[in-house]
Amino acid sequence: MRVSIVVEGTLYPLLSRLKDAGFLTYRWEESRSGPPRKYYQLTATGEAFLTELDQTWDELAQAVKKTTRKNR
Amino acid sequence: MKKTINANVSGTVFTFEEDAYEQLQAYLASVRAQLESNAGRDEIMADVESRVAELITERLAGKRQVVASTDVDQVIVVMGRPEDYGDGSGSSASSSSSQSSGQRGYKRLFRIQRTNGWAASSAVLRPTSAWTRCGCVFRRSCLPARQRNAHPTIHPALDPGAQGGIGCRPPAHGRRASYRGQSKRAFEEGGKRVADDVNDMNRRWNKEAKRRGNEASNVLVKVIGFGIVLLGFSMLLGLVSSVAGGAFGLWQATWGTDEMSAMDLAALVFPSREHAWWMLLGCLLIVLIPIVGILLGGFRLLLDTITPKWLSWSLALLWFCALVPTIIGGLALAREYQRDGESTESVALETPSDNVLTSMLSKRRRAKANGA
Structure with a gap:
């Protein structure tokens, strides 16, 4: 089975873009193990976008399922 | 004995061995170069340095005072190589890194394309678009478990860059894309991997069903x-x-x-x-x-x-x-x-000579003779 690995470094540009796009907001919190931490949170726009992604995923998953069944 | 260097990483002072310091400095410089075209580069670098400081603090754990090369290596393993910070803009560096990172199994991410009007909506609906890719990785990485559990994995069809850059390009803008079209394209790009995954899943299910059947039997x-x-x-x-x-x-x-x-x-x-x-x-x-x-x-x-x-x-x-x-x-x-059932026995019946019946019969014969 293939295991997907997302290293932490890939997240920072992504978080920055999503924040710029208005999907995320963040707050600072003090950390005991180092510098203060940023905690990201979904905005209402982000929630709506997530819902849209869910729907798209479901539709695609259905399409893939139907196609692979036909080809089997 | 090694020479040490004190350095301030995101507000925290660490004592590095000289080679570890150079290694970390080169790493951060590479990341910065990788993010050259990114408008939020400074903010991202600040976040990265904060995380690096946090990881180094965890590595030292109050037991050691000096950061060694092995610590920096470990930090790089966690954070990812500089090319993993790429934005998928299609540069030569990104393309080459795509292949190398594909060997490591990393998923590459793609820039959110700023578009307007109907072109933006078509990009949103397109499964291979940067929106979808970023959103999926974002959802898996950042959202609460409640959200992730609905779709716990990013399907390769949605993230073709993960396996060597097939379809790495973001969608063209100004061109309307229907859902039928996007499905077709998704199958073309990731169909084989999708089929492999489905077959693999099918095999695992069959194996599991067989195992459970055996248990039931x-x-x-x-x-x-x-x-x-x-x-x-x-x-x-x-x-x-x-x-x-x-x-x-x-x-x-x-x-x-x-x-x-x-x-x-x-x-x-x-x-x-x-x-x-x-x-x-x-x-x-x-x-x-x-x-x-x-x-x-x-x-x-x-x-x-x-x-x-x-x-x-x-x-x-x-x-x-x-x-x-x-x-x-x-x-x-x-x-x-x-044989017992068929046995017969012959018994000769003897007439009694002096019993009540014969005496009565004699008396009657005598009386009849007297009367006559």
Whole structure:
């Protein structure tokens, strides 16, 4: 089975873009193990976008399922 | 002895070994170069340095004071290589890194394209678009478990860059894309991997179903074995009860009589005592051996015990040995009863000479003669 690995470094540009796009907001919190931490949170726009992604995923998953069944 | 350098990483001062310091500095410089085209580069670099500081603090854990190369290596493993910070803009560096990162199994991410109007909505609906890719990775990485559990993995069809850059480009803008079109494209780009995944999943499901089927059949076999053992014990109990009850009844029937024993009673039915003994023994073995066989079979199903072959053959042989004389004795007994049933005895009836009937008859004959 293939295991997907997302290293932490890939997240920072992504978080920055999503924040710029208005999907995320963040707050600072003090950390005991180092510098203060940023905690990201979904905005209402982000929630709506997530819902849209869910729907798209479901539709695609259905399409893939139907196609692979036909080809089997 | 190594030379050390003090450095401030995101507000925290660390003491680095010289080579570790150079290694980290080169790493951060590479990341910065990788993010050259990114408008939020400074903010991202600040976040990265904060995380690096946090990781180094965790590595030191208050036990060591100096950061070594191995610590920096570990930090790089966690954070990812500089090319993993790429934005998928299609530069040569990104393309080459895509292949190398594909070997490591990393997922590349793509820039969110700022578009307006209907072109933006088509990009959003396009499964291979940067929106979808970023959103999926974002959802897996950042959202609460409640959200992630709905779709716990990013499908390769949605993230083709993960396997060497097939379809790495973001969608063209200004071109309307229907859902049918996007599905087709998704299949073209990731169809083989999708099929492989589905087949793999199918194989795993089949394997799991087979395993569960085997478990269910094992349970069923155990239940059947238990039932057979229960049946065997019941039959054995019934046989023992019958034998014990019969023996006790016969013993009671003949108790206190010196002239007749239980075997004498048996001799009333059978031609001889020996005949009765053999018939009793034969019948007992004919019933007992199959019960033993049922019990052995039940235990085999229930506890996976293996009956030795010699025991099986011995029991079978003993059963036939008991069957043959029992049949012969039974046939002999039947013939005996048949002969008894056909026996006739001729008895000559003698006319009594001085009884009440004859005296009355004589008186009547005499009176009739006198009257005449």
